[in-house]
Amino acid sequence: xxxxxxxxxxxxxxxxxxxxxxxxxxxxxxxxxxxxxxxxxxxxxxxxxxxxxxxxxxxxxxxxxxxxxxxxxxxxxxxxxxxxxxxxxxxxxxxxxxxxxxxxxxxxxxxxxxxxxxxxxxxxxxxxxxxxxxxxxxxxxxxxxxxxxxxxxxxxxxxxxxxxxxxxxxxxxxxxxxxxxxxxxxxxxxxxxxxxxxxxxxxxxxx
Amino acid sequence: xxxxxxxxxxxxxxxxxxxxxxxxxxxxxxxxxxxxxxxxxxxxxxxxxxxxxxxxxxxxxxxxxxxxxxxxxxxxxxxxxxxxxxxxxxxxxxxxxxxxxxxxxxxxxxxxxxxxxxxxxxxxxxxxxxxxxxxxxxxxxxxxxxxxxxxxxxxxxxxxxxxxxxxxxxxxxxxxxxxxxxxxxxxxxxxxxxxxxxxxxxxxxxxxxx
Numbered sequence: 001x002x003x004x005x006x007x008x009x010x011x012x013x014x015x016x017x018x019x020x021x022x023x024x025x026x027x028x029x030x031x032x033x034x035x036x037x038x039x040x041x042x043x044x045x046x047x048x049x050x051x052x053x054x055x056x057x058x059x060x061x062x063x064x065x066x067x068x069x070x071x072x073x074x075x076x077x078x079x080x081x082x083x084x085x086x087x088x089x090x091x092x093x094x095x096x097x098x099x100x101x102x103x104x105x106x107x108x109x110x111x112x113x114x115x116x117x118x119x120x121x122x123x124x125x126x127x128x129x130x131x132x133x134x135x136x137x138x139x140x141x142x143x144x145x146x147x148x149x150x151x152x153x154x155x156x157x158x159x160x161x162x163x164x165x166x167x168x169x170x171x172x173x174x175x176x177x178x179x180x181x182x183x184x185x186x187x188x189x190x191x192x193x194x195x196x197x198x199x200x201x202x203x204x205x206x207x
Numbered sequence: 208x209x210x211x212x213x214x215x216x217x218x219x220x221x222x223x224x225x226x227x228x229x230x231x232x233x234x235x236x237x238x239x240x241x242x243x244x245x246x247x248x249x250x251x252x253x254x255x256x257x258x259x260x261x262x263x264x265x266x267x268x269x270x271x272x273x274x275x276x277x278x279x280x281x282x283x284x285x286x287x288x289x290x291x292x293x294x295x296x297x298x299x300x301x302x303x304x305x306x307x308x309x310x311x312x313x314x315x316x317x318x319x320x321x322x323x324x325x326x327x328x329x330x331x332x333x334x335x336x337x338x339x340x341x342x343x344x345x346x347x348x349x350x351x352x353x354x355x356x357x358x359x360x361x362x363x364x365x366x367x368x369x370x371x372x373x374x375x376x377x378x379x380x381x382x383x384x385x386x387x388x389x390x391x392x393x394x395x396x397x398x399x400x401x402x403x404x405x406x407x408x409x410x411x412x413x414x415x416x417x
Contacts, residue, residue: 008234032325032379040383047383055325055379065323065411071381074417083396084290085378085416087324088345088362103353110357112348117359119415120344122289136383138231142394148230163234168353176232179384188230202230 007171010101010109010164011135013037015051016150016157017091019066021207022056023145031056033141034069035149035156035202037098039109039164040136041129047136048072048125050098050111050118052091054149066090070100070111070118075128086111086119095157101164135163135173138180139202148186150203158200159193172197231384274331276301276313279338283372287401290415291344294370298337307337309406316369316404323411324376324402332371332402339365340403342413368412369404376400378416 020033036051053069068089074082091113099112102125109121137158139148150156162170176190176198185204193199278299287294298304304313311319313335321330346361377395398416405412 034379034381036381038383044383047381049381053379055323065325067323067411069379069381071379073382081396082417083378083380083382083398085398086345086414087378087416088413101353103357105354105356110348115348115351116362117344117346117348117357120291120357122291134234136231136233138229138384140229140231140381140384140394142379173234176234179231179233180229186230188232190232200232 007165008039008133008135008163009104009166010099011037011039011137012097012099012101012160012162012164012170013137013158014095014097014160015137016095016155016159017052017093018149018151018154018156019093020054020141020147020149020204022054022064022141022147023143031141031143031146033139033146033148035139035158036069036137037100037158037161038136038138039100039102039133041125042132042134043130045078046073046125046129048100048109048111048121049136050100050113052096052149053087055087056146068113068116068118072109072111072119072121075123075125084119084122088118089113089116095159097160099164101168102166104166104168135161136179137161137176137200139186141186144185147204147207148202150201151207152187152203152205155189155201155203158202159197160195161198161200176200229384233384274313274317275334276304277334277336279334279336279370279372283334283399283401286399286417287415290417292340292342292401292415294338294340296336296338297367304337307406309337311369311404311406311409313369313371315409316402316406317371319404319409319411320371320402320414324378324400324414326373326376330373330376333374334370334372336370337367337406338370340368340370341365345413363403363413366412367406369402369406371402371404373400373402376416 022031038049040047189201342363349358380396402414403412
């Protein structure tokens, strides 16, 4: 009997690309800001996600890095701190579809952007993850002076937010709740999308 | 005196004050996962606090490498092979690199890596090797039907690249949002990192931290 009898085997979302400002391009301290879609079990220390990340260049003569990223936890967690992170390519300026989902043909979670496979989890998570899976979608930044993607005039929109079923088929999430609240600078909005399902906007204001 | 004060204020303005901020939405596990075995899989409430502590503790100083033109260490080759990366060394000495007359030096490739990944200014790669590399897990998925075996056309396929290795470098630690989490300090994790840089254009191609 499969341990995964639940409805969520993965997540998918269209995420608008916005290049966030970071607090210091040359301050000698790395900084980053991200937007992502994640599948995660009902445990705090496992996840698999894909999205984009802006990392600050510590040498001001070089441009910063604005890339696709994927990250997943290694099987040894929580007894180890291991994660595997791939950073590659460039998201440009358009909307991309990000997915992190168990592929039934090989029982591995594939983290993708569009038709590109960014990385594949290198172990069978069914042996390590709790059976209840869910989805998370968000933006994250490392320093309080940095921005999450999106501005007051151009929010970063997460649309076509799907859960992936065991056969790879898609269905809208019917309910999402904010796991973490905004602040005086970081804002969010959740609503019903005209195209169906839910949408989420995030943005920074004031910049 | 005023000039001095302004300079101080400016210096503070460009400093990065740690404070991880996440805006995220999540589905409700209990209502979306159907008949999964929640009764036996509910995590202990203290677990997320452990993750927070890990994030806060992960920003230890990194070691400075020597940027030696040499072979990729065997243990690195073995470790990244587990992530679908294979390579054949082409130039492992300065003399062999010179013979290939590549436009981008190992030092320049190291600058590209540092810039694109936000590494500290004093962090230098431990090794630099010119090699042909294939990324089996990174590329175009040719089989759209997930019920059929994956077929990935590698984005990097037997391509000559600079292969830079770092024994310990800070990578972004992302992870799931947690209701309990507030500002929890620098969110990086020291990882072994392999970076690929195009030796002709200097383009940043790929990195993996593990």
